[in-house]
């Protein structure tokens with residue numbers, strides 16, 4: 001099963017192999033590059049998996065399946081969510097304002113409310129189906145929550161938030177990688193605007209490892225090193241990667257107080 005010569009991305013050099021539309025496993029308009037260390041079998045398996053299982057956040061069945069599998073696929077998930085919330089620099093009795101970006105079924109928000117029982121949280125997500133699960137799971141805190149269905153694909157999401165609302169923290173888990181790197185940088189700048197002085201932004205997300213053999217051309221996921229630079233350029237301070245393993249990282253920064 002030969003790989004097509006790298007005619008599309010010659011700048012990548014001989015270590016990269018390219019599969020184009022029409023190659024085995026490819027749909028009509030995809031293009032994928034793989035590092036030469038990766039076996040053909042694995043490359044084809046990954047393409048098939050990606051084509052067979054695009055994210056369908058509006059599908060009740062897909063969302064149900066994702067929630068069922070979500071916690072099982074990452075044994076460190078609970079620990080990471082606790083660490084994410086632990087980055088907020090406030091005392092636990094404060095009535096803090098938090099934005100959970102790409103809140104999904106509410107796992108981060110539940111941890112926020114456990115650590116900060118007086119918090120008020122905006123759960124924002126592009127999928128009403130996901131937020132439906134969030135509302136049901138967080139019913140005990142309903143008076144402290146608001147739910148916003150909108151996409152952070154463009155800066156328009158800012159207009160969907162209550163006017164002049166500022167946050168002590170903006171937290172996100174496994175959501176921002178869904179937008180391309182250019183947009184991530186815009187989004188990080190928008191988050192900075194929304195933070196109160198001293199506020200925290202922290203993201204637990206998929207990132208590309210420096211030596212990652214697989215690169216998805218549609219969304220190449222900046223490395224965590226790239227993302228830390230973006231945050232610093234925007235004006236965040238105390239920017240740090242707090243944890244990183246296997247293409248996942250917990251990183252963020254603060255707005256000066």
Ligand SMILES: C[S@@+](CC[C@H](N)C(=O)[O-])C[C@H]1O[C@@H](n2cnc3c(N)ncnc32)[C@H](O)[C@@H]1O
Nearest residue numbers: 057102103104126127130151152153173175178
């Ligand atoms: C992998 S789930 C993670 C949900 C939750 N944060 C968690 O850790 O369980 C990704 C979530 O991001 C949301 N999402 C993806 N792209 C988005 C976008 N452009 N705007 C808003 N939400 C988005 C999806 O609807 C989904 O609920």
